[in-house]
Amino acid sequence: xxxxxxxxxxxxxxxxxxxxxxxxxxxxxxxxxxxxxxxxxxxxxxxxxxxxxxxxxxxxxxxxxxxxxxxxxxxxxxxxxxxxxxxxxxxxxxxxxxxxxxxxxxxxxxxxxxxxxxxxxxxxxxxxxxxxxxxxxxxxxxxxxxxxxxxxxxxxxxxxxxxxxxxxxxxxxxxxxxxxxxxxxxxxxxxxxxxxxxxxxxxxxxxxxxxxxxxxxxxxxxxxxxxxxxxxxxxxxxxxxxxxxxxxxxxxxxxxxxxxxxxxxxxxxxxxxxxxxxxxxxxxxxxxxxxxxxxxxxxxxxxxxxxxxxxxxxxxxxxxxxxxxx
Amino acid sequence: xxxxxxxxxxxxxxxxxxxxxxxxxxxxxxxxxxxxxxxxxxxxxxxxxxxxxxxxxxxxxxxxxxxxxxxxxxxxxxxxxxxxxxxxxxxxxxxxxxxxxxxxxxxxxxxxxxxxxxxxxxxxxxxxxxxxxxxxxxxxxxxxxxxxxxxxxxxxxxxxxxxxxxxxxxxxxxxxxxxxxxxxxxxxxxxxxxxxxxxxxxxxxxxxxxxxxxxxxxxxxxxxxxxxxxxxxxxxxxxxxxxxxxxxxxxxxxxxxxxxxxxxxxxxxxxxxxxxxxxxxxxxxxxxxxxxxxxxxxxxxxxxx
Numbered sequence: 001x002x003x004x005x006x007x008x009x010x011x012x013x014x015x016x017x018x019x020x021x022x023x024x025x026x027x028x029x030x031x032x033x034x035x036x037x038x039x040x041x042x043x044x045x046x047x048x049x050x051x052x053x054x055x056x057x058x059x060x061x062x063x064x065x066x067x068x069x070x071x072x073x074x075x076x077x078x079x080x081x082x083x084x085x086x087x088x089x090x091x092x093x094x095x096x097x098x099x100x101x102x103x104x105x106x107x108x109x110x111x112x113x114x115x116x117x118x119x120x121x122x123x124x125x126x127x128x129x130x131x132x133x134x135x136x137x138x139x140x141x142x143x144x145x146x147x148x149x150x151x152x153x154x155x156x157x158x159x160x161x162x163x164x165x166x167x168x169x170x171x172x173x174x175x176x177x178x179x180x181x182x183x184x185x186x187x188x189x190x191x192x193x194x195x196x197x198x199x200x201x202x203x204x205x206x207x208x209x210x211x212x213x214x215x216x217x218x219x220x221x222x223x224x225x226x227x228x229x230x231x232x233x234x235x236x237x238x239x240x241x242x243x244x245x246x247x248x249x250x251x252x253x254x255x256x257x258x259x260x261x262x263x264x265x266x267x268x269x270x271x272x273x274x275x276x277x278x279x280x281x282x283x284x285x286x287x288x289x290x291x292x293x294x295x296x297x298x299x300x301x302x303x304x305x306x307x308x309x310x311x312x313x314x315x316x317x318x319x320x321x322x323x324x325x326x
Numbered sequence: 327x328x329x330x331x332x333x334x335x336x337x338x339x340x341x342x343x344x345x346x347x348x349x350x351x352x353x354x355x356x357x358x359x360x361x362x363x364x365x366x367x368x369x370x371x372x373x374x375x376x377x378x379x380x381x382x383x384x385x386x387x388x389x390x391x392x393x394x395x396x397x398x399x400x401x402x403x404x405x406x407x408x409x410x411x412x413x414x415x416x417x418x419x420x421x422x423x424x425x426x427x428x429x430x431x432x433x434x435x436x437x438x439x440x441x442x443x444x445x446x447x448x449x450x451x452x453x454x455x456x457x458x459x460x461x462x463x464x465x466x467x468x469x470x471x472x473x474x475x476x477x478x479x480x481x482x483x484x485x486x487x488x489x490x491x492x493x494x495x496x497x498x499x500x501x502x503x504x505x506x507x508x509x510x511x512x513x514x515x516x517x518x519x520x521x522x523x524x525x526x527x528x529x530x531x532x533x534x535x536x537x538x539x540x541x542x543x544x545x546x547x548x549x550x551x552x553x554x555x556x557x558x559x560x561x562x563x564x565x566x567x568x569x570x571x572x573x574x575x576x577x578x579x580x581x582x583x584x585x586x587x588x589x590x591x592x593x594x595x596x597x598x599x600x601x602x603x604x605x606x607x608x609x610x611x612x613x614x615x616x617x618x619x620x621x622x623x624x625x626x627x628x629x630x631x
Contacts, residue, residue, distance in 0.1 A: 021464045029480050152552065152610040154559050156579055157603035160586060168589035168596055175587070263469045267560050271583075281472070282564045285479040293479045300472040308467075 007316050015309040022301050023075075026294055027068050041084045041288075080295040084288070098295045102277060104181055106299065109269070109276035112192055112199070113261050120200040120207070121254055127204065128211025128253075135216060143208065150205035155264055159198040159271040166194060177272040195272040199264050207257045214249035218242055248315030255311030259304045359619055366615030373609055377422040384416035389571035396585070399594040406598060408582055417573040418602060424568060425575050426609070428489060429555040435493035436550060440500025441543070445531040447501075448508035449517075459505070462498045470495045474561060483566045488558065496554055503546050507539045541624035548617035552610045559606050575602035 042050055055061065074081060080098035131140045150158065167175035173193045183191070218224065219242065227241045228234075266278035273279070281296035283289075346354070359367075376383060385404075386392065389412060397407040405414035447455040465473075474491055481487040511517065512535065520534050561567030562576030570577060582599040589596025 018464060018467045022467050025464065025468070026476065029476055032480050148614065149607075149611060152614055153607035154556050154563070154576075154603060156560070156563050157600070157607050160579070160583070160600055160603060163586055164589055164596060164600065168586050169593075259469070263471045266471060266475070267563065270564055281475055282566065285475050285564075285566050288479050288482075290479060293476050297468070297472050297476040301468040304469050304472075305467050 004317060008313055011309065011312050011316065015305060015312075019302060019305055022305065023072055023298060024068065026297050026301065027071055028064075029290065029294060029297075075295075075298065081291040083292050084290060098291050101280060101292060102295055102299070105275055105277050105280050108179060108274065109265055109278065111188070112195060112269075112274065112276060113258075113265060115189065115192060116196045116199040116203070116261060117258060119196070120204050120257075123200075124204040124207035124257075125211055125250065125254075128208040129215055131208065132212045132215035132219065135212075144212075147205035147209050150201055151209070155198060155202055155267045156271050158201055159194070159268060162194055162198055162201075163271075166197075175272065177274040179275065192274065195268045195274050198268050198271070199261060202264055203257045203261055206260060207253055210253040210256070211250060214253060215242075215246065218246055218249070244318070244320045247318040251314045251318070252311050255307045255314075259307045262300050262303050262307075355623070362615045363619035366612040366619075369608060369612035370616065373422055373426060373612075376419055377426050380419050380423045384413075384419040386413035386416040388417065388420040388573050390416070396595075398592065399598075405601060406595065408578075409584075414578075414582070414598060414601070417578060418575070418605060420573040421575045421578060421602060422605070424572055425555070425559065425562075425606075428485060428568065429551060429558055432489045432493045432496070432554045432558070433547060433551045435489060436496040436500050436554070437543070437547060439493060440497030441504045442531075443497070444501045444504035445508055445535060446527065448505050448512050449527060449530055449535070451512075455505075458501070462501050465495070465498045466502075471557060471560065474557065475564075475566065478561070478566050483569055485568060485572075488561070488567055492554055492557055492561075496550060496557075499553075500546065500550065504539065504543065507542050508535055511535050511538045541620075545617050545621045545624070548613050548620070552613050555606065555610060575606050578602040 042054060046054075058067075060067075071081070078099060080102070082095045082097055083101060084095065127143055131143050134140055163175045166172045174191055175194065177191045177195050179188050179191050224237060224241055227237045232241075265276065266282065268274070269276040269278040270282055277296055277299060281293060281300075284292035284296065356364075392403070392407060392411045392413060395407060395409055395411040397403050397411070399406050403413050403415065405418070407413055408417070443458055447458045473495055477491045477495075478487065481491065517530060517534050520530050525534075558567055559576035562574050563580050565577070565580060567576060568574040570581075579599050579602050585595050585598050586600075587596075
């Protein structure tokens with residue numbers, strides 16, 4: 001078998017294994033709950049029959065591996081169970097399916113993340129590469145200092161500064177990003193401008209610094225110097241000598257930051273009251289609505305793992321040392 | 327031999343090297359530090375002083391409620407009051423104590439757990455190392471903020487569980503680094519000698535390996551502290567971290583956020599929610615500056631060239 005295919009398959013298997021273990025970790029969350037949580041969910045006035053029925057519905061009378069198989073089977077079919085909220089002590093069940101809660105919000109979050117990525121990724125790569133090429137110039141220093149400051153500040157600080165200048169002092173954009181499914185695209189972009197800008201600023205800072213470091217590392221390597229000394233034009237050096245080896249670090253940088261977006265989105269959605277999965281998860285944590293929390297955590301973790309996995313695979317596939325084995 | 331006037335190279339070379347005290351050596355190093363590092367150290371010491379002497383400096387109590395909610399800046403309340411009439415300045419000062427204290431405790435705990443297991447893995451190798459490393463890999467596959475949110479929903483939001491959860495999640499990063507640097511040391515002959523001498527695991531960890539991996543760990547401590555500090559601030563901001571009435575910078579931003587709408591009419595009021603956020607940002611930047619300098623000094627690690 002070609003070494004590339006073998007390495008890719010190995011990585012895929014490892015990724016699946018990780019996903020499996022992560023799902024176990026997330027599932028065992030319920031196991032760690034204190035025993036009387038059914039009462040906490042249903043309220044003090046819950047009758048014994050209601051509590052017993054609820055426990056049976058959760059399958060608490062079965063061993064945990066049976067429940068895990070039930071749960072993961074449901075997840076694979078797109079069924080995350082029903083939410084804890086909306087249950088009453090009297091046994092009347094107004095709870096909703098977790099999928100119905102998450103579905104529209106997942107789309108919103110995807111929209112916000114991709115809108116940010118489309119703007120931020122090219123800009124960050126451009127800034128990083130130019131900063132590396134003109135390193136130690138005034139341009140490089142200004143970009144570096146600004147990004148260091150952005151990295152060290154919490155996301156909500158960046159968010160509120162943007163609100164202060166672009167929403168409160170000069171009302172250019174709305175500070176509440178309340179989109180609904182029937183909002184038209186242009187309006188949706190306009191309303192999500194500030195959250196998207198906040199996220200973009202934060203990930204551009206990270207991505208730019210990492211790209212700069214990767215490129216500088218590469219340009220310092222002896223074979224690039226050799227190519228220069230041979231008298232090749234600088235565009236040829238960059239396109240044919242540097243770039244094949246630069247794909248791996250650049251792709252890694254992009255994937256790492258898109259993964260970072262997954263985490264950053266939580267805080268930013270809360271600041272701008274954007275109806276996304278992050279906000280849903282925070283609300284669910286406050287009300288201790290475990291099925292919703294589990295579903296959100298699984299979605300976030302899976303996105304994170306898949307992004308990192310694809311970065312690994314792309315860097316394996318573009319690695320010249322593996323493509324042309326000796 | 328030596329002449330009292332003028333410089334003599336022979337004299338200087340002939341001199342026995344003066345033995346400097348620890349204080350003198352530190353001072354010489356500090357004098358060579360770049361201005362950014364100095365700035366960072368000054369900022370950190372100011373924060374620490376404020377945190378230590380909070381009850382003396384603060385004009386009002388931590389949760390003391392005064393009659394006027396949302397009082398403007400100036401007058402009795404330097405930065406005004408919040409939604410139920412608590413003095414913002416006092417809460418900022420007490421916030422330094424709580425926020426920094428909790429972040430420090432968490433970082434220490436993370437180093438204790440992560441560093442301990444890492445040294446154990448590095449020394450014993452074999453299956454212990456394999457099991458611990460794979461376990462850490464799995465924990466690191468979940469974004470830490472998400473994991474922290476999930477665990478907080480299970481254990482409930484209180485300071486103790488907050489500290490434990492963040493410490494355990496962060497110890498994975500400490501584990502990775504410590505194991506990597508310790509691996510280079512455990513293969514040294516003197517560690518082998520200590521093992522043959524029959525020293526126990528604890529002795530080898532503390533006396534043979536730890537002193538030799540201190541510099542990267544100290545730098546990592548600074549960076550970890552920043553990270554923990556930002557995570558706790560984010561969680562408190564989301565309302566699932568440090569709970570009121572304890573003053574904390576993250577939750578203060580959330581509580582006063584609505585004031586920002588009035589920036590057009592009263593700029594000072596509009597800035598109020600940014601004060602605690604700025605306090606967080608300044609401390610993180612300061613720690614970063616100091617860590618940068620420390621790294622450059624101990625490992626000769628430079629940006630490029």
